[in-house]
Amino acid sequence: MSENIFITEETLEGDEEGPLADKTVAVKDNISTEGVRTTCGSKMLAEYVPPYDATVVSRLKDAGATIVGKTNMDEFGMGTTTETSFFGSTDNPVAPGHVPGGSSGGSAAAVAAGEADLALGSDTGGSIRCPAAFCGVVGIKPTYGLVSRYGLVAYGNSLEQIGPFGSSVEDAASLLDVIAGPDDRDATTRESPNTDGAAASSYAAAADGDVDGLTIGVPTELLEGADEGVVETFWDAIDDLEEEGATYEEVSLPSVEHAVEAYYVIAMSEASSNLARFDGVRYGHAAGEKGENDNWNEAFSKARKEGFGDEVKRRILLGTYALSAGYHDKYYKKAQDARAWVKQDFDEALSNADVLASPTMPVPPFELGESLEDPLTMYLADANTVPVNLANLPAISVPAGETDGLPVGIQLVGPAFGEREIIRAGSALE
Template identity: 50%
Template sequence: MKEILKKSALELAQMLRAGEISSVELTQACLDNIDRLNPKLNAFLYVDHEGALAQAKAVDEDRATGKELPMFAGVPIAVKDNMCQRGIPTTCGSQMLAGWKPPYDSTVVVKLKEARLPILGHTNMDEFAMGSSTEHSAFGPTLNPWDTERIPGGSGGGSAAAVSAYLAPWALGSDTGGSIRQPGAVTGTVGAKPTYGAVSRYGLVAMASSLDQIGPVTRTVADAAALQDIIDGYDPHDSTSLPDSDIDLLDEAQKFSGKKDLAGLRIGLVDQMRGEGYSEGVLNVFNAMVDELRQRGAELVEISCPSFEFALGAYYLIMPAEASSNLARFDGVRYGNRVEPKEGPVTAETMMCATRGEKFGTEVKRRIILGTHALSAGYFDAYYGSAQKVRTLVQRDLEVAFSQCDVLISPTSPTVAFRFGEKSNDPMAMYVNDIATIPANLAGVPAMSIPAGLSEGLPVGVQVIAPAHEDARMYSFASIIEEIAVEEAAKCPVEALEEAL
């Protein structure tokens, strides 16, 4: 059964339809693997044994009666712990929401249930999605399956580690500045951020509303495309939701399968996304990929996006400003747990101070303070206003870039996974991990990370960025990267992992 868990979601769906395995057997195998490895990995914060098996059993019963089912019915999935699921603990990795059970389902969870995917549970994350290492979870860090002394990326390290270690065939994550793609790069998984608005954010606990986007975490590009097909589409509950698209992303992802001649394809190489700050090993993997693309006939175009030099600074003003506003609701009155002051009178003000002081972690407090300052009178134009102007420049630079090329590629993360504690006391060093992923969020364009090779025995990801609304183009090109990539980059050494644990 262990070998079954290494198969893609697409392969598992085919086996289920052919009657080679039941959904209950597959779901139980995932749960058994979670029970064995998760106590050490800490990829899941909550495992829904009973609910997942009940959903799987219902699929098997309907299939036995010949009822028509969705294509991926019965394939289990994991969900990041900031997406509401009715009656299931949803904590956002924070003590502020410890024990909270939502009274409703987020739109993406509704779509998973409609697709008949058994939901295994909720995965670990940096508190309220603030971090690049999952070290900021209030419930302990997730370990990287490739090397348990290293981080799995963040904020969605739990989803990436769960997929990498074969605890789940695929998972959902959320990406505000790279929280799907950066974990994908350092765990050898595929992580995609759709065009902003392509997937509903209704029921996603917001960090920065103009940047947040839900997307797939998988082991293959085809699986990522298929999962986005399941969860995307217009939602009247989300005012930023885009109209439905008639494009089948799975078909697009398979369009270039086996294609060796890339003549006519223009690929942009951004000067500002492959120089200072990137490790030699990461650049070697990236340059090898570029050379292979050139040999296959693709035209490599040198692109300059001057605004990218300011994108990191702009993001770390816009995101904290929106986060400070969104997190104001967690005050012990409207949302979240409550702490009453141990000394002095109990008033709304003292209770609020005690609650937020005790239940929020250090990184959340840091970003709230930064965001509140950026929005304060006298500083709004100098900080938040200026950052929004940089955002516009990033969008314009990308428009110019895409007039010269079809897609852009870059390393996803400047380094391979770093060791626990290496950057946790240096916020600026941690923030730089998002340097390559942030521009796509600021502009709202689709981007994804694909495993491309190894450096120091650890995964390296290549990022593909496409124009807004061109998710299909992104998946088509990503399949080429996947085919060229070193095969080992997508396979976690699970036997060594089990021995280490």
């Protein structure tokens, strides 16, 4: 078994019947499971056991799935390699000695290693698509609002979505069929408007590989600076789609050069606000011995100093700074303006193309330990995935081949609630 895929291995049986009755599912450890430890990969929540199930977990059980455990992840979803986990890093089952991607690295590794048929992850800036690409599996980041976030421990509320992993596009889409749909407990959810006139039109049924007449837009900016082998593998995949009857044209997304900066300001600001609740009193790790003269502030800071890892502390500090008086307009407001620009660019590009395509990650999987020395390199590796979250659009990562024996993924992006288009296009590559 590949190293460190699960934080907690525990079997939760679903109903006897249902569309997933013969399937095993691994669940990322930031999704609440009643009675089963949910740590978010952090010392801060190492002993936390939720008293309720997330909506997606209830839907898995109702669909007959067997949950086989909670998967390893970057602490609170903050990372691209699953190396910031308090529980140690996960090895990549298809490229040993390399990272599985992050932050949902354990979930992608579980599917790649055959430890589970399917898995759930969450994607704030690429955290499903990155590990899908690095582990050679399929990962779908749904449109914001398609899947309930009730019971997901929040990192960046306006950006993140729960989504599925599978070893094929159809498998991942069948899991999306189960978890998608409105939820009274999450006001951001809504019914997908694109049901082709039939409410029962499933996502899995869209995996028919029919791309005849499909127009693919290739944003030139998302190929710049990418590894040569990755770019070659990407163009081979586009050639394959052309052979199946699709056409491609180059499009431009000028705003994406500012997307990474905008994303990190917004995500870190939301994180600093969300993680304020972990103070060692109501939730989270309680600090060691309380000194006789400690005031509450000292007790809080002790709990947070001991409970959070370096990457989480870095993002809380940067987020708090960006939201502080005097800097809010300079950073946070500017980032929101850039976000609006990114959305506009995507809308324009998708008015001329059915889907957009790029390499999922501009580089093949890093070696274990390689990216920890330089956080900036890690942040820039998200250049192709974060713009999609800023625009709240759906995207899928499908295996496209290899470079130097390492997996490469192709990312397909669709219009809002255009999951069926990207599933159809992705299935043509299998």
